[in-house]
Amino acid sequence: MPKDQGIGARSKRREDVRFLTGAGRYTDDINVPGQTYAAFVRSEVAHGKITKIDTSDAEKMPGVVKVFTAADFDGKGGVPCGWQIHDRQGNPMLEPKHPILAEGKVRYVGDAIACVVAETLEQARDAAEAVVVDIDELPAVMDMKAAVKGGALVHDELGSNLCYDWGFIEDNKAATDAAFETAHHVTTLELVNNRLIANPMEPRVALGHYNRAMDDYTLYTTSQNPHVIRLLMGAFVLSIPEHKLRVVAPDVGGGFGSKIFHYIEEAFVTHASRLINRPVKWTSTRSEAFLTDAHGRDHVTKIELALDKDGMFQALRTETYANMGAYLSTFAPSVPTYLHGTLMAGNYKTPHIYVNVKAVFTNTVPVDAYRGAGRPEATFQLERVIDKAAREMGIDPIELRRKNFVGADEFPYQTPVAVAYDTGNYQATMDVLEKIADLAGFEKRRADSAKKGLWRGLGVNCYIEACGIAPSNLVGQLGARAGLYESATVRVNATGGIVVMTGSHSHGQGHETAFPQVISEMIGIPESQVEIVHGDTANTPMGMGTYGSRSLAVGGSAMVKATNKIIAKAKKIAAHLLEASDGDIELKDGKFTVAGTDKSVDWGSVCLAAYVPHNYPLAELEPGLEETAFYDPSNFTYPSGAYACEVEVDPDTGKVTVCAFAAADDFGNVINPMIVEGQVHGGLAQGIGQALLEGAVYDENGQLLSGSYMDYAMPRADDVPFYTVDHSCCTPCTHNPLGVKGCGEAGAIGSPPAVVNAVIDALQRAGKTNVTHIDMPLSPSRVWAAIQG
Structure with a gap:
């Protein structure tokens, strides 16, 4: 029972x-006596010098309490970055100031230049339109590879657009290169991990309230970590003692990573409340959210896998360009480095691994953690190159993975990329997947699809995740500026x-x-x-x-x-x-x-x-x-899984339909199976959305072309199938008292490569053997073009 x-x-x-x-109590439900409303004046160009800000007309408009510019924040710090990376030579990353309001220059469309505070939101918005800003537009830095070669600079004072050039582990490089020289077979793949916009149900809100009688502050905000916001904003931006600053994050309608970070709007309303001695509230519109919430992913990668004649992995090396956007968001530098490079071993015994990451400033919205944060990027690279290698060597994709798995009797397993897996059983998880996905019945289903004129494909992949980043003394050595x-x-x-x-x-x-x-x-x-x-x-x-x-x-x-x-x-x-x-x-x-x-x-x-x-x-x-x-944990936890996706491709239109998706996960001990299933379902939907639909697109001038739901395609109910999920494989974590591992990001990590592998499989089985990769999102136009090509 x-x-x-x-x-x-x-x-x-x-x-x-x-x-x-x-009956939920969200931040926008909170109102306090005497409250005013803020509306930001944001840059309409991606890059330029501010030559004039004229607030005189706006200040005379009805209801306006004050119009703020950067001058009102003289002496205040910029929004800090919470993680410092050192490059291959041991030098600290380039770290520009991120001002609350733009100082002298704008660096992306949506950069806050001024802010009107008024009695009503409508009055604030009307007055914001009356603020006159003159900007001498500069060339926008958009292409990451071109950005590091010279030309326009996002931050003139840095002298470079290269935030850091990171090698991991640098001592592995020579041995990795040597293994490639003697390899029987090398598979190479170049791919893009597309930029995403998080889009939680509830947009961000910030309400700052300074109490002059007590000389203390309260910030109500849509945050995933209120204590960190208090620490960063109080100590590094506004110089408020922590005992005088209260941060409240009530019911929060989703975050997916985008609400981890300290944003300028939080610091603005808190300081502005003191200057006018009244509460100040800002509520993001959905359009503002597209332009100001930290984006996710945005990597361009070349990955190479070296194998011997039997298909055993010998070495792996990657070169990735990672977009930081215009400023360093709270955890941004850690995402393409220690949350990505440490996972490049995957579920496999690869003796030599070397990961190179070049982080680049561009005139775009800052990029930071999004559901999975570095782990989806690592898994996508690895599982796509393994699938390509299997085709090139004529080995079944599942067989190739199985023969390279870390064995169940080999734990704890020390990877060549620093982390040590404590438990796992990847063969057992794959056994469960083959059963629940009914892989034996695939050929019949493929034949049924063919009768309808559709090409059916099967994609399989595995993933491993590192959750509960720890311990504090280790992450401190790696650059974290807070305990974990x-x-x-x-x-x-x-x-x-x-x-x-x-x-x-x-x-x-x-x-x-x-x-x-x-x-x-x-x-x-x-x-x-x-x-x-x-x-x-x-x-x-x-x-x-x-x-x-x-x-x-x-x-x-x-x-x-x-x-x-x-x-x-x-x-x-x-x-x-x-x-x-x-x-x-x-x-x-x-x-x-x-x-x-x-x-x-x-x-x-x-x-x-x-x-x-x-x-x-x-x-x-x-x-x-x-x-x-x-x-304070002694190690990460390492959930893992194996996923299978079946798709139908319409050769006449390129439309991809996900017909079935099966997920076999090892989350260690499970506290509430229903909640776990819901977390996996949501993650799978986001991963399928990335694979087929979502993509933040900028033009060469830095204008966000996908700045609304008219142009940014979120997955709907009919874009995803009914899932088959299983978490019966259980190897409990050995170093926490509950034996749990973590489940919230798994679906978003494992699903994109499964979908892409399935589409490539469908095209290959239909005779399109020249199509070895299509970059996400696999829109009908992209798939149709690949078929025609």
Whole structure:
């Protein structure tokens, strides 16, 4: 019988009650007395010198409180970057200032030049249109390879558009090159990982409120990590002591990485509120979101795979140009380096690997982490070149992968790219995939498609992910400017209810449901007795937020540590009440029992005794039951999986239809199977969207051509099939107390190469053997052109 409580139960998401009934409390729902509204004046050109800003007409318009320019932020810092990369020679990356409002120059379409604050939003927008800005337009830096060779500079003071030239691991280079010299076969592939725009349901909002009486600040914002925003903005931008700055991220309607970062609008409303002594609110329009939210991906790569005569991998090397955009977003430098290069081993035993990344400034929106963050880019390169190698050598794609897998008996496995996998069983995951995808029945389905005049293809790929980036001392050596631990405070009430205050943040992951399941399992009380509090720096311990599939592995582990402290103290109280040794006390199903006897006391009675200590071991214990714990992992977690996609291609139009998709994942121990399935479903939709539909496109002048839903194709329900998902393969993580690995990004990592492999397979089977690759998105026009070519 399935469980109805605790770990493994399919508990329904309790937060969905308020979300589905319109009772959620999002940032734009928050309004405070005396509130004003902000509207930004943004650059309409990608690159140019500001020669004049005339605000005189705007200042006279009805309702205008103040018009701000860069001069109002003199002495304030720029928005900081949270990760510093050193290049192949050990030199630090080039790091330009990112001002709150443009200083002297604009560097992308959407760059904020000025901002009008007015009594109403309509008045602010009207006045913003009256601000006159003169700009001497400069050539836009758009092509990454050309940008590093000379010409126009995004940042004149840097003297180069090359942020860094990174080699990983540099000591591997000579051995890798030597392996290519002696290889039996070398497969080469050049590909693009297309630029994406995150588009969460809720656009960004920021509301700054300065309280002159208390000389403190509150920022309400749509953020995935409010404590990090408080640290970055308070310490590095506005010089506000942390105890005087509260950051609140209430219900947040999705993030996918785009709400991790500290944005200029957050700093603007906070400082502007002080200058006018009134609250200032900014709500992004969807059009602004396209132009200002950090974009994702945007890599151009050459990858080479060396094999021996039996198809065993000998070496891998890559050269990637990674777009940083006009400024360095919070985690941008880490994405194409340590979140990408460390995953280039994939699921395979490749003796020699060398990864080179050139990060380039361009006149585009800054690029940063987007669901998967570096891991999808690595997996796409690797799984596409493996598929191409299989065709060139005449080896079945699954057979080629199987013979190169890390064996189940070889864990822990040290890769040549620094990371060490603790557990996994890639053969078992592939076994499950072959079954659930019914690969044996593919030829019949292909024949049925042919009767309709359609070409059917099958794409298979594997992935591995590194989640819960850690430990802090290691990532500090790699350039992280913050720790990557997590925290939790567990407070037990006198009547036995529990409140957990976590540094993690939920913006769709279901923390309010899954976290209580863990505590329910540990103590044996109903999940309904546990409440989760997050998103407010005033009542949660310092934490690093939610991204990189870290919530349960890192935040949940902190919660387990704090709960274990609670249980240990509660056992001492129970032992006193039962006149026994605490070493003899057992806790099960919410009851403390003296081992080997029928003497017991229930959870509620022990909690009451802690707060009404009439019969209490006061000499040994303080009253109360509240504990805090911090958890800093000793390693990443490494979820993995194998995916299969079947497509039909219409040869007359190039239209691709995804007919079936199967995903076999190893997430370690699963807390709530229903939530895990939902996370995988969502990730698959985003990955299929990248593969077939989505792409942020700029012209040569830096104008964003795909700046609305009229031009940026998001996946709809009829673009994706019903999925078959399985997570029965379980190799628990060995270094966190829950044995969990992370599931939130898996679908977005594994699905793009599966879709592209399937389309190429369809064309190859139809005789188009010259088509070995098509860059994403595989739109009908691109596929049709490949067929004709």
